[in-house]
Amino acid sequence: MATAFPLEPSLWAATAASALPTPPLKGDVSVDVCIVGGGFAGMSTALHLAEQGTRVALLEAFEPGWGGSGRNGGQVIPGLKYDPDELQAMFPGAVGERLAQFAGSTADSVFDLIKKHNMEVPLVRNGWVQGAHTAAGVDLVGRRAEQWAKRGVAGARALSASEVARLLGTDKYVGGWLDPRGGGIQPLSYARGLARAAVGAGASIYGHSPATAMQRDGSRWKVTTAQGATVTADRVVLCTNGYSGALWPGLARSVITPNSFQVATDPLPDDVAKTILPQGQVSSDTRQLLLYFRLDHQRRLIMGGRGPFREPTSPSDWGHLERVIGHMFPAAAKAPIAFRWCGRVAITRDFLPHLHEPARGLLINIGCMGRGVGLQTSMGQAMASYMLSGKADALPLPVTGVKSFPLHQFRRLYLSAIIAWYRMRDGGLA
Ligand SMILES: Cc1cc2nc3c(=O)[nH]c(=O)nc-3n(C[C@H](O)[C@H](O)[C@H](O)COP(=O)(O)OP(=O)(O)OC[C@H]3O[C@@H](n4cnc5c(N)ncnc54)[C@H](O)[C@@H]3O)c2cc1C
Known part of the structure; x- marks a missing residue:
């Protein structure tokens, strides 16, 4: 089960649209589908099922958006870790094509839902700039831009060092690319908007x-909450991602869950704000331990990156990100840091999202590699479509077995070693 680390100190918790009341489940309910986990994946699944008349109960350990969905950088970026040609090589034929198309459409699904349901979500959609910090990074983003452009993404293009410097407001990159499909949102407002839309469509969400516990109950499932209430359902969908616990054996061991850290400044003065991402893009880079940054709708500079595996114990755990701001954006270095927060991302062995069906009527979605705003929204939509149609090709990739990460019990140790190694290769900045 998820730990009780608070959502409270985040910028998003301080500036989000109000939350719909989601009181705890009491007693016993019977529905068609029980969803566990109230992030983008769980709530998108609930919304798309409820819209088709399915009776849905969603159980969330805290409140909708409490996990990665309410804590992230709010960067809406399509694509997966792998580019379209790589996906097609990994999954030859129709599956690879479907997966590449799915990956390319995930940002659209977020902006479309916000519009369709008139959600109260501050947003900008002026593209994503990925800065390259090395010559190898320049090659990588060049291929990426070329592949998406070939697939019809108008405006996808490689950028020279000077173009990147102009778009980002820092000269610390040697090249990059622009993906016009990307943008930025207030993620907790979006999570709350999804909750509101799902409830509006008829789903019940219990915070x-x-x-x-979950066990078979004849041909159905019975899911029990900590308070002893139960949901009996034909199907269960687990969407607990980086906060997965012991509910399904081995699931938590199938991912490693590093903590990603962010800081946000006070709103920047006009003369400083207009020098950083002046055309309103969002940005992350090609480092192994990537840095991601943007301005929010109130012109705060948000900087995100690595952090200790453990939960933070003092502001110094974010000190490296404050130093990065001084290095990349000296004009913003004096701006006080108003918010420091973090959250867990779920990394799989093959860096792909995973879908599992380890028992009849049980569907599991896990693993987002830190790029889940669009991905998990679209995955929810795909899972709903799969359950409604029964067609395997409604899912973007094949269902696999749950496999443990090798040496999972030593994950803190080897993650720390990997981070130290990547820091050295990334040039030590963050
Ligand atoms: C700091 C940070 C920055 C990120 N930045 C970006 C970004 O800029 N762009 C991007 O695309 N992605 C980003 N991501 C990734 C993205 O946020 C996640 O991929 C996405 O939110 C995951 O959504 P989810 O619904 O799968 O899981 P989550 O949002 O993590 O939801 C899982 C939910 O399950 C609940 N839960 C767990 N166990 C139980 C249980 N037993 N019973 C009931 N409920 C349970 C938890 O309380 C939690 O609310 C970032 C992630 C983090 C942490």
Whole structure:
């Protein structure tokens, strides 16, 4: 089960649209589908099922958006870790093509849903700039731009060092590319907007209702909460991602869950704000331990990156990100840091999102590699479509077995070693 690390100190919790009340489940309910986990994946699944008349109960341990969905950088970026040609080589034929198309459409699904449901979500859609920090990074982003342009993404293009410097407001990159499909949102407002839309469509969302056990009940499932309430359902969908616990054996061990850290400044003065990402793009880079940054709708500079595996114990755990701001954007270095927060991302062995069906009527979605705003929204939509149609090709990639990460019990140790190694290769900045 998820730990009780608070959502409270985040910029998003301080500036989000109000939340719909989601009181805990009491007693016993019977529905068609029980969803566990109230992030983008769970709530998008709930919304798309409820819209088709499916009776849905969603159990969330804390509140909708409490996990990665309410804590992230709010960068809406299409694509997966792998580029379209790589996906097609990994999954030859129709599956690779479907996966590449799915990956390319994930940002659209977020902006379309916000518009369709008139959600109260501050947003900007002026593209994503990925800065390259080395010559190898320049080659990588050049291929990336070329592949998406070939697939019809108008405006996808490689950028020279001077173009990147102009778009980002820093000269610390040697090249980059522009993906016009990307943008930025207030992620907790979006999570709350999804919750509101799902409830509006007829789904029931129960907050502060951690699922602690699930077992077969004849041909159905019975999911029990910490308070002893139960949901009986034909199907269960687990969307607990980086906060997965012991609900399904081995699931938590199938991913490693590093903590990603962010800081946000006070709103920047006009003369400083207009020098950073002046055309309103969002940005992350090609480092192994990537840096990601943007301005929010109130012109705060948000900087994100690595952090300790453990939960933070003092502001110094974010000190490296404050130093990065001084290095990349000296004009913003004096701006006070107003918010420091973090959250867990789920990394799989093959860096692909995973779908599992380890028992009849049980569907599991896990692993987002830190790029899940669009991905998990679209995955929810795909899972709903799969359950409604029964067609395997409604899912973007094949269902696989749950496999443990090798040496999972030593993950803190080897993650620390990997981070130290990557820091050295990335040039030590962050
Ligand atoms: C700091 C940070 C920055 C990021 N930045 C970006 C970004 O800029 N762009 C991007 O695309 N992606 C980003 N990501 C990734 C993205 O946020 C996630 O991929 C996405 O939010 C995952 O959504 P989800 O619904 O799968 O899981 P989550 O949002 O993590 O939801 C899982 C939910 O399950 C609940 N839960 C767990 N166990 C139980 C249980 N037993 N019973 C009931 N509920 C349970 C948890 O409380 C949690 O709310 C970032 C992630 C982090 C942490």
